[in-house]
Amino acid sequence: MSLRAIVLCKRATDVALVRAAAALGGETIALTVGAEGEVLSVLAGARAAGATRLVRLWDPGLETTDYLGVAYTLAAAIRASGDPTASPTAIVAGDRGRGVVGPAVAERLGVPLLGQVVSIAVEGDKLVAKRRGRELVRTFAAALPALVCMLPDLDATTSQHDVPSANSAGDVDSWSLAKVGLSAAELSYRKHFASKAAKGPTPKPRKFPDAAALAARLRDEGLIGRGGKG
């Protein structure tokens, strides 16, 4: 069976995930949840980055759901695009912001999960991922299907000229909840778990009295070594 990579796209910077997934070879599906006006430019970027198929899923009921409602929807869409256990499937999500949807999709699908990933490759029938650890970059391998959450390349810059227009996305499969075997009623209970806007506390930095106290704290956190190296 040929390899499939499915990229969970949400924002324009997710083109980096698509590039990494497309480099694996095989079919690259960019999958997003959102209204057409919100996500078409994201999908256009995914197409330009190498996605061979674009899928957009939307239902007004998704507006009020929480991360888990979105994850249920994405997991159902992945299954609807082809059984991930029947053909080798790598699923790629972004490890940024709250970083909750990717792991929730992994849980829903019951597949191996690895976060803090900086690069991916396929070797034989396994997905090989490099994960940024405390002091080392560790290499992991898992049989497919598996899901990785990739860190953004923080030093990469995207100019305005790199962002394709929304109408360059080409063919986009527009799916409803019914298409993936879900109904709005199945997700509606998650609206009770969604947060709502409110005025919250304002963060203040932790103040240290002197440089020695700061050094001791950073050492205890493993952010600087006892040997003087970070």
Place this chain on the structure above:
Amino acid sequence: MANVLCVIELLHGKALPVSLEVLGQARRVSTELGATLYAVVALPRAPSWSDDDLVATLASHGADKVVIATDETLNGGEELRWGTHGAALAAVCDLLSPSLLLFGATPTAREVAARAAARIGAAFLHEAWLEARDGAIALFEGAGSDARTLDDELEFAVVATVPAGRYSTAVGDDEAEVEVVATSGHGPDFEEIGHDADSRPPVLVLVDEATRAAGETLARALGGEISDGGGKRGGARLVISLGPPLPARNAAVERRVRLGGDDGDYVVPGDAAALATQLARAIGEGKSK
């Protein structure tokens, strides 16, 4: 009675400072709510009576009970990861049905907290505030006018990560009841097959013209690099600024430190260049110990 679980992340066998801070705020919240506070640690085996320092530490920082989730597949030194620690946490959650499941907001806890939330169908808050008042709890994510909140009745489980430095530690008893939960049944997972040195600098010191010399001294002491803030700013785990703006919070930068200013995660007030020299000296003294 509600159960509040605080997952303790270890480094070289000791609880991370952020874990003890989260435990501290969980203590205050649990007292306000009348909840039982559990500190949860995953270990290869239960500690013997002769090496119960960890249990004593967690008790003295406020835990009512310490849950040791034993899993023989752990070696005790690995970093937190769902594949290694997920089964242990799942076993504890199945047993105790937490109302609140708390983690320190570390890069390694990100995937574990998020997947644990999905597993128990909980609400999720990233870099949360846990505020207890008048027998109730207010939970926030974000800050100020951009914040979001959950209904404060805690009618459903909530999983939250809490950043380092947000709360102070608490003082508890010298002893806590210990429960041991044995883990079994790992699902399919990634297997570690090797490792490499990290090509990014461990520390990035941001300097301007006035602080360049002191910044170079500090970067040398830390084995890091300097930058004027215009180029690489986000790749290191630790970013220390002696002048230029700090990068925004993100998943890769674990701590942002400001010497001689008032923004970032940690600050030391005073003259930035002098503080950099003092910090380099303190690091050198740590090296000689």
